[in-house]
Amino acid sequence: MAQFLFEADLHGLLKLDTPIPNAPPARWQRKAKESGPGPSPVGVSPMKPANRSHSSSKTPSKTPGKSGSKVQNTPTKAGGDRYIPNRSTMQMEMANFLLTKENDPAEESPTKKEQQKAWAVNLNGFDVEEAKILRLSGKPQNAPEGYQNNLKVLYSQKMTPGSSRKNSRYIPSMPDRILDAPEIRNDYYLNLIDWSSQNFLAVALDNSVYLWNHGSGEIIQLLQMEHPDVYISSLSWIKEGNYLAVGTSSAEVQLWDIQQQKRLRNMTSHCARVGTLSWNSYILSSGARTGHIHHHDVRVAEHHVATLAGHTQEVCGLKWSLDGRYLASGGNDNLVNVWPCTQGGGGDFAPVQTFTQHQGAVKAVAWCPWQMNVLATGGGTSDRHIRIWNVCSGACLSTVDAHSQVCSILWSTNYKEFVSGHGFAQNQLVLWKYPTMTKVAELQGHTARILNLTMSPDGTTVASAAADETLRLWRCFEMDPIKKKEKEKANSAKSSIIHQSIR
């Protein structure tokens, strides 16, 4: 029964011509009650000035309250003698629909219902009948004014003006040489160049390896993979420079003799591509896509002497320390592991340090040549930071935001600096002073992200390979002639390298 009353009420409201039974008293009625005893200058009947002020204001006004008149907000804004609620808040169409739909045939065929339900689920993403969406109100304030999204700043970074402070030496801003590297694989996780102590720069172009003699400029093709689908995933020269280790996408680690241009060994122990290699005298360590690192003793037939399982994703950075005591590895799982050279008590290799601070893949791993136990690491796109660690204490000595994907770090032997290679947006090399971590120079030129860096044996030149299919040689660590002579004297006093023959 109640709905009929409601309906009647609604009809009454909609008709707008009958006085509403339960409405609050009209203003003029109220005023009449108030000013019963004596007349007041303010009009009490509908035709008085009070109403005129209303009619003089602009009509129709959708927001009667904002007409600017000094009259207070009363229910009888727009007329004076009857109760008309605020029209803008009334849902006339809704009301009409609700009223009239009662007359529609109530029956819907079951298939139509199904269809409607399917539509509802599709539109809302969930069944309206079974779930509802809640939102927590009272959200905290947004980031403060003037805060520009950090990522936007770094990904649209224009060239920053160089430091006004004069560098103590001249660093040429153009590369010394540009070499063509067609078909070089644009894969962040591979390590495709290495420079030998005999001054040969080895470059892997898809499935071939070329050697470029820096002294004579001669180019030799050392090898080409037999299978067309196999590509080369890593390169590493042995310290003496007469053997080159090659890692392939078919999980093989090959050893090549340069003088004879022959393959000496083909070591298989991995199950996935070998993305990174590092030598420690006669031990060759290889990191694979499975996250495993294998040690190979290249002198013996049973070459696979140890397995290090510390990464759950591809190992992309691998470097033995210069004294051969530690092996640092970085992976796509954002971890950096530091391994000892000998096994622990249980016969298993366990890392002495694990660093989890990087938020991106760690491919750039480099040991400091003049300070023991100092390691530099750089993170990928999600991280963009360079971190310096002391591997004995595990402390992070310093961090710097490089604003760009870090693919490689090389320490200089001539100066107390290191160089890092970057990707989007500037594809530059940055020289940093250590330990102050200030930028010494930025070398621009590459038109696509840098993939790898390697240093010449005399420590003066850095070669960078990039996705723009070029290799650029930068003479950034040129020594002063006077200082050079001093260094040469110091070097000759050291003992000579002991050659080891490899069967």
Add this chain to the structure above:
Amino acid sequence: QLGREHQGITLRGSAELVAEFFSYGINSILYQRGIYPPETFTRVQKYGLTLLVTTDPELANYLNNVTEQMKEWLYKCIVQRLVVVISSIDSSEVLERWQFDIECDKTAKDDNGPREKSQKAIQDEIRSVIRQITATVTFLPLLESACAFDLLIYTDKDLAVPEKWEESGPQFIANSEEVRLRSFTTTIHKVNTTVAYKKDSVP
């Protein structure tokens, strides 16, 4: 701590784990997408990773409220989805939508004994998902303008709406690209993660 590993997973434990994951996951999203300045985040160790959580007290409080409420609803198995909506402040357009679907095994309420799954295995799975969230920076389009975030929770229809919560629409993205991330399961709750982002108008 060792004892906990062998005990298996109870419904309450699972609810806690999942609610915790949401807390760290939302913090990671806010940091990685640059919704709040990176200086307002601090590093903590969790799941064997270094994660970033906010130091802003208001935001931390807000997220705490959500986590606590989620814990309760997960325990009662009445929550189906958690969505993080990232929209531009100026245009109110939804630019990104992180959706965490929750499948709850309702029989867990009747079971008396805990389920067999080691904490470590669950942690490893959670770790993979969080790492994936971090790595999405490499393909998600730049958020050009200043953005704000919103949290939506899909619950059962007949749930009484608690104080401070209000009903809302789904806030879908009009022309979106969707990427499915890894999922993890505690054997009682299974969480699937997807991220949808506005397709770039420039081809």
